[in-house]
Structure formats: C-alpha cells, structure tokens
Amino acid sequence: MGEFELLESIRKRLPSPGSRVKLGSGDDAAIVVPEGATATSVDALIDGVHFRREWSGLRQIGHKALAVALSDLAAMGAEPGEAYVVLGVPPDLDEAGCLELLDGMAALAADTGTTLAGGDVTRAPVLTLALTVVGHAAEAAAFVTRGGARPGDALVVTGELGGAAAGLLLLESEAGAAPFEARSRLSPHSDEKLDRERLVVARQLEPSPRLGEGRALAGLGATAMIDLSDGLGGDARHVAAASGVRLLIESEALPLASGVAEAAEAAGRDPLELAASGGEDYELLAALPAERLADAVARLDADGAKLTAIGEVAAGEGVEIRLPGGRTLSPRGFDQLG
C-alpha cells in the first residue's frame, strides 16, 4: 500500500472536522479560520526514546502522542482545535498497525473536540510520531504562560502525582519478561494488587490531557501554568525562571496517585520522590491569586476534577521543596530520575 492509499484510509477514519476547519486533510495545506489567537505546540515521540512498542499497544501509542501534545494546550488554557500528524512507519509496521495507532489518536481527538486536520506519512527506521496541535482563544491575553506568577500567589496542582513514574518502574521491573499487559491479561480475575498496578501503568501509557482543568484555571485568573512532563521539580523551575520568582513546595501536600506508595516501596524508592520528580503525569501546575484558591478548588471539584494547594510563590528565584522534618531540597537533587 502506497502513501496515498494509506492517507486515504486514514482520512476515512477521521472524525468530521470542527467548524473552524474550512479544508481538512488532502490538499497542500489545511485551511483554518481562527477566531482570535492561536497557541501552537509540537511534540515528537520516538520508539525507544519516548515509548517502547513492547510495553504499549498501538492504540495506546497513538493516544499518548496526541495526549502529550494536547497537554501543552491545556497548560495554556487553550481550547483544542486542530492536530497535524507526522507518522514515520518502520518496516515491521503494516497498514493494519498504522490504522490501529490512528484509531487511538482519533478516539482522543473525538473526545477532546480536536480535528486531525493534516499530516504526512513516511518510511522511518523506527516508529516516529510528531504532533503539532493548535489551540484557540478569543485573544492572546486569554492564554496563560509560564511567566506571570507573582509573590503571594498560591501554587496548585491538578489530579495526582507520581502515577506515571510508578507505572514506569513497574514496566521496567518486567523488562525482558512478558510485558505487563500480557501478564495482566493472564489474571483476569479481580486482584487488588493487579488492579492498582493496572492503574499506574495506565497513567504511564495513557495519560489524559487536563484540558478542562486548564481552561477553568485560566478563567479563574491563573497567573502562570505548565504541564508536568519532565517532573514537578524541573517544571516548577521553568515557571520560577520565566516568572522571576521563587516557588516553595510542601512535599507533604503533594497528592500521591494511588498505587505510588506500593510501587515505590517495591522498588526501594521514596514515594515523594516519585511525585516530585517523576515525569509524565501531565497534570497542571499553576499559580493563582491566593484569594481565588478556595473558588478554584470548589469549581474544579464541581467539575469532578481535583485541585490541591501545594505551596506558594515568593520573591527570589529557584524552587525549594520542603521535606518532612524541616529539611529542604533544591529540585536539582531530584533530576537524576527524569
């Protein structure tokens, strides 16, 4: 099957385009009429670097590639609009495999109101994905950057932390043996430990972009926002540097994902370390005026989402993570994991 035929098969599987999209996939370029301002982000995922085909189903890989890209739009408080997909196909991936991968992507696109508006399919030595996503807002000032945090702001984080890192530990502990999914399938009966493990592995393999939370926080006056891809410590440093402030984080306040304590214990690791430095949770870290904190927690709770205050913004620079017992840590000490 040639590139044209594969592209045609893919086009037939796409959800119908959003109203801004005047011409979708199939011409030299997609035509879009934005309403105000756009936020555009690009992410590449390469087999062996960002995922492993032996750990992930093809649907999961397609899902994760788009999820990771959309997570950047969530961190801007943007409404997701269009996605453009580069698919580099290795010799051992056939047409059915490409379509399975695209199905995972298309399902998340449909769930989030994203139009897969174009792309390019090519041969590649290993499975290679590059996603460009475009989000929208009425005006440029409606987007939340990393650079607006002010001393006195509260620091909040959505959802729960450490799950993706715990899932990775679990997957790595099985390296060379039957992949987790296979073992998981062999034990279909209810098993509390296995259920917990499935949960953290799903956090690693099928992250959810926090688009609703990001738009809500933007609407609530968030002054700075970032998605947690590299890990809380490292990503907090980006906010501190861009805003010219110091971020103080109480490690005991961090919302641990369920299953993290057990996975950390099994690996001889500190669960707080996983929460503070494990990457790929794709939750949002935001600063917002302290007087909006209670409103924000209530508003996200009403939407079925979780928001936790984890510290505050101070004058100065850098990031300080306060550990139990009054010890403190600069997040550079956590960097080795990511």
Place this chain on the structure above:
Amino acid sequence: MGEFELLESIRKRLPSPGSRVKLGSGDDAAIVVPEGATATSVDALIDGVHFRREWSGLRQIGHKALAVALSDLAAMGAEPGEAYVVLGVPPDLDEAGCLELLDGMAALAADTGTTLAGGDVTRAPVLTLALTVVGHAAEAAAFVTRGGARPGDALVVTGELGGAAAGLLLLESEAGAAPFEARSRLSPHSDEKLDRERLVVARQLEPSPRLGEGRALAGLGATAMIDLSDGLGGDARHVAAASGVRLLIESEALPLASGVAEAAEAAGRDPLELAASGGEDYELLAALPAERLADAVARLDADGAKLTAIGEVAAGEGVEIRLPGGRTLSPRGFDQLG
C-alpha cells in the same frame, strides 16, 4: 548538552519574530494572532528516505526541510508566517552539527519572512526533521486549493523542470565514491560541465519554495495550484482528481532546466521523462483562466520569475501527456521513477 541548553542555543540564533507572533519559542506553546485565515502543512524528512547525509551538508538539510514545507504554502498562495521544527538528533550529530543545520533553516526563514516559532528536540536513531508551517491570508477564499480547475483553463508551470531529478541521477552515479561536493571542491577552476552539474545538484539539495510566484498566481485568479514534489505527472493527477477535470500536457512545452539534457544523456534517460516525472523540483503547477495567461506570464516576468504555458484543462478525468510525434502517455507510465 541537554535538551534545554540546546533549545536555548537555538533560540538565540533565531531571527526576531514576525508581528503576528505574540510569544515565540520557550513556553508550552507559541501564541500567534492570525489576521484572517491560516494554511497549515506538515512535512517530515528522514535520513536515508528523503536525503542522505553523505550527499548533503547540514546547512543544506536544514534549508531543504524548511523549503519543502514552505513549498506547500507557496502552492496555496499563502504568505508564510510561522514554522515549528521537530529535530530528532542521532548519536553521531553533535551540538555544532545541530546548530549548523538550524542555521541553514534560519537563513531561509529570514529570506522568506518566516518565524521559527517553536519546536521540539529529541534523540532519534537517524537524523529526523518534521516541519509544520503556517501561512496566512485575509480570508479562507484567498487560498488556492487543488480543486478549482475548470475546463478551458490554461495550465502553467513556474521555473524549470527536471533539474532535481538530474541532480539525483548525478549524485547516485557517484554512490560509494567521493560525494559530489568533495569532487566539486577538488576542481575549483571554471569548468562548464562541472558548473552545469553543480546547478542540477543544487536543484536537488537546495530547492527554493516559489512563494512569490504562488502569491502572484493566486492574485491573478489561479483556479487550482499544487507544488511539484512527486513529479509533474503524479501531481497533475492530484489536481485532475480534486478538480474533476482532465489535464492535457504538451511534453514539448515543458521548460527543461539547464543541465537536464546532459544528465539524462549520460544516464541513458529521456530528458522529457525527467521533466515530466522526476520529483522534487518544487515548482508550481497552476490552472488559470485562459484570458489571464498573457497577464500572468508578463507579471511573473516583471518579477524576474518564469511562467510557461504547458497545456490546458479539459472535461473528463485523469492526465494525458502528449509526446512528440503524436503519441500520448497516461502519467501512470512515468510513476516508476518517483
């Protein structure tokens, strides 16, 4: 050097952003305020598939990756706006190499008024580039698609054809031996044959996106347009299919690039075949109302650009290439080269 440091070095080398770009590289997403409608296209270039590092300098690779992407915007008649770059760095490419590649890209960006507004740098098994480009127009209807050609329209092509295919023949004829560039450097004195060869090799390695020509043709009422990446025959088929018409092309009218006749002869190939089916010339094929043809030729000539009438649009479907002596050929017969 880590990803952050490389990204910082790259950011310092970028030309200053265009006026639409409110926030460039370095946050979760770039913020742009489009004026009306956008045209967005994505192209991937992978070592061993789209280029060979032994044939191309790193600056040339960076140039070509952006040129190929911008060529799609030229084919829409768009004004180039922003480019987003995924750079997959193989183990044998160091920081200096990455910056050399980016310099080639940045030089073309500056020449064309394109802002390198964001991107992602990652490890990869081989040098991998994915470029997303966004072009602008006052309204969606100002873009030229592949789908508007009407019976009676004239068919025109910009520039000259066959050069990139001739350059490829020349490079391939030296496979395993010293690359063309090295041999070329060994003969710095004037040599008519070598100069001609340098020209066609440059057509292959350093294509120019026909952005000015594309905007001019859009302004002159072009009804359909496509850039010649796969070869005239194949790309003409896309226009015929999208427009629901038949394209008649006179092969003797095709403007042969200089050096094509000689390279074809040396390889035992028909120069018209190279012009009609050799890909990667990145010229524009357009249909436009027959009564605008003389104006269009004069207008592009005044801009120092070349426009050649090569045939016409008829009712029906498919593409017919009329050969010397009254023979005809469906372009499927040319497909083997590309």
